[in-house]
Amino acid sequence: MSLADSRPRPGAPARGRPRSEAVERAILEGVMKLLEEGVPLAELSIERVARTAGVGKATIYRRWRGKEELFVDVVRAAEPPDPELPGTSMRDDLVVLLESLRRRGLVTRSSAILHNVYAQMKSSPRLWAAYHTGVIAPRRALALDVLRRGRRNGELRPDIDLELANDLFVGPMLARAAMRPDADLPEGLSERIVDTVLAGLRPVSPPAR
Template structure:
């Protein structure tokens, strides 16, 4: 996925005054990626250096982000595939779409050495990792939980299961394949395989005829 196709999604709320420019935001995000690709570590990144690379003033950056931590989170989001649109036809269909998105993210991360290194650097910074977790990971997890809640209400999922645990049961195998086992295959159809295998033991059981 090229950064030219990515759309930055800043975390901060727009301030009053000068209107925001997507072109300027894109230039700033691409400037950060350029520095990272040149081997500049996260610790060495500075707003001044980013501004110089992007061809903008420091004030332009600060009008959009409070600091490099928030900017860095948006850089990571822009480098990933966009969140999927759920079909809403059934719990199974929605789960397959969510896991397929995780599979594709795994493929993107594997094909980009810079993203792999940046993820590692990000985890070494508690502040940036917390911001990434709050703005990226938590919303995705909440989306999965909502799909499961809807499945329970619709009778597609047993009512006695712990949804937090069930969510981990669906997501865990894909994360293991894509993150913990980078040498493992991520073939097409893996999302369907995982969802169907887990659902086999979680669907409501019909009462036997007396």
Template sequence: MTQKNGRTGSAGAAAGPDGPGAAAPEPAPAAAASARQVPAPFAGCGPAPAPGEEAGTAVVRRGRPRSEAAEQAILEAAIGLLENGVPLADVSIEKIARTAGVGKATIYRRWPGKEELFVDLLRSVEPPDPVLPGTSVRDDLIALLESLRQRGLAKRTSALLHNVFSQMQLYPKLWAAYHHTVIEPRRRTGLDAIRRGMERGELRADLDVELVNDLFVGPLLLRTVIRPGATLEPGLPGQIVDAVLAGLRPPE
């Protein structure tokens, strides 16, 4: 995972060793899909719209379609470099391209820069975002906190995730990209669940939504960030939600 923060611009780099290469024919990826199946990058973090192209507008593109095999080979190459101990700062687009057996232009056609590539990579190896049942605020919040618990466990058991997250916060640009693309949408999911609970009368409506959200997610963040050795037992999300709900339900 190339360190994309501080040293490399997020939108395509200028000329230089990591800048987009000439538009040469795209070689087939040398590293075929490995045993680890990396999901395709999530929407919203790919290349920016072409000039004159509006977001959300269907555009007929010429040329061959994007190769999922190439994208997987690129992500696998970045993961392999990191798993082999290459520091985040040293994982360059050039190294990723060489390891994946593709040209640098192939990477830049899919990601504007290293920040976007790394955010996609992290999403590909993290647990998926939760689908909230919508049956009650309690059910929604337990599902949300269970996803946080699973992420906490993943970071403890995955040397890759632990290594990347320990380095990532040293690079403000990469951390900001991850926060904007991954953390903020998850936070909004929790806020929406709380608002629905207030509208349905399941929660007091006289409290600040942000504060209520912090009351629910705070204990898990404490155990995964500040106290990384604390237990994350399976029943923890339900215990947290029930304890906080006891003080937030409207009076009878």
């Protein structure tokens, strides 16, 4: 499996010395190589990763505080990159966010390794917590920012619970991608979900007199 993008994330805190993209890519690909060979996450050590990547342990520790943080970056690099939001409207931004989620679902379905890694991550509380903190929480925060802007702009009713609204948008895509592996994830699904949910959340125009 090729890594989608191992560049540092925008706004990510600096870790140690200046980062070398070539070195980081070698480390991330070293982890993926071991996973492709069937090595479970629980048996991956920094020492083993360093040998596979052809670097010293200190090189890895200068960039990641431990293997949990490293594994999160491996999974992030194997996923489609986070999208740039158009910012034209709440509806457009929500469609882009859901489309990104749809594409992740397709990648996970097509990659037995990535699917297996997700399952192993969930069985490790420390690793899952690191993934939630570093990946899931920021994505949820971004979606909530989009909804707050929409509420300020009058695209949502002022009485809407934004946490619940976010679940209403994301839930159908997650259900299809993660809980119903037999369900289709067709093109246009993101627009259909957003427009269906928005039909019940938009401000109601007063009836014409």
